[in-house]
Amino acid sequence: MLFATDAVKDDITASRRPFITFVLGGPGSGKGTQCARIASAFGFAHLSAGDLLREEMSCDSKKGKLIRDIIMEGKIVPSEITVHLIKEAIMSSSADRFLIDGFPRSEENRIAFETIIGVEPNLVLFFDCPEEEMVKRVLGRNQGRIDDNIETIKKRLKVFEMLNLPVINYYSAKGKLYKINATGTVDEIFEKVRHLFGSLRP
Ligand SMILES: Nc1ncnc2c1ncn2[C@@H]1O[C@H](COP(=O)(O)OP(=O)(O)OP(=O)(O)O)[C@@H](O)[C@H]1O
Numbered sequence: 351m352l353f354a355t356d357a358v359k360d361d362i363t364a365s366r367r368p369f370i371t372f373v374l375g376g377p378g379s380g381k382g383t384q385c386a387r388i389a390s391a392f393g394f395a396h397l398s399a400g401d402l403l404r405e406e407m408s409c410d411s412k413k414g415k416l417i418r419d420i421i422m423e424g425k426i427v428p429s430e431i432t433v434h435l436i437k438e439a440i441m442s443s444s445a446d447r448f449l450i451d452g453f454p455r456s457e458e459n460r461i462a463f464e465t466i467i468g469v470e471p472n473l474v475l476f477f478d479c480p481e482e483e484m485v486k487r488v489l490g491r492n493q494g495r496i497d498d499n500i501e502t503i504k505k506r507l508k509v510f511e512m513l514n515l516p517v518i519n520y521y522s523a524k525g526k527l528y529k530i531n532a533t534g535t536v537d538e539i540f541e542k543v544r545h546l547f548g549s550l551r552p
């Protein structure tokens with residue numbers, strides 16, 4: 351696998367070392383909703399890997415078309431593309447703390463981030479939600495997303511189990527994972543999140 355070299359690796363860490371939180375969970379588990387709340391309550395910059403890819407997908411280019419086809423299939427976009435979009439977003443922000451929502455989605459994503467950006471997350475949040483509830487939420491989202499249909503949701507759930515769970519287990523073994531029960535109202539879930547972030551001093 352080809353990743354960027356040391357020439358670009360250190361340009362984030364050379365000037366600063368931001369506090370990085372990865373936010374994981376299945377499709378519709380409420381990552382984006384909770385990230386918006388965390389960002390406003392605790393001053394984090396919210397970067398959604400899915401949003402960055404959707405923005406890139408709207409470009410009329412070969413890369414845009416590739417991303418569109420992969421998202422339609424509920425698969426994972428090659429890590430080098432996603433990590434470079436995240437890197438550009440971090441570098442163009444002056445924030446000192448980031449929520450990276452929907453990333454890493456696979457071991458390949460995780461390793462690419464460590465290789466290209468050269469740091470590990472300080473914290474990993476995992477919103478744990480039953481499949482039935484996730485499907486209900488995604489189908490009710492109604493934002494015109496090309497992957498919010500029952501066929502693609504089924505594929506996304508399979509990909510989540512196959513590729514994202516190993517990442518969750520990896521960070522759990524490292525003692526970096528905070529699992530949050532993502533059932534209940536948005537306010538109830540945020541209370542648990544608020545408690546966690548309130549106890550941190552990033
Ligand atoms: N606790 C909740 N109870 C009911 N609905 C919720 C809850 N949290 C979020 N939602 C709704 O569920 C839908 C999915 O939420 P959200 O977009 O935050 O999930 P996500 O994990 O970011 O999804 P994806 O990975 O597919 O982008 C949205 O319409 C949101 O308003």
Ligand SMILES: Nc1ccn([C@@H]2O[C@H](COP(=O)(O)O)[C@@H](O)[C@H]2O)c(=O)n1
Binds near residue numbers: 420426428455497506
């Ligand atoms: N690290 C990632 C994140 C997302 N994708 C692709 O985008 C789709 C939508 O992502 P959301 O986080 O907004 O649900 C997802 O199903 C993937 O196809 C990705 O490849 N890599």
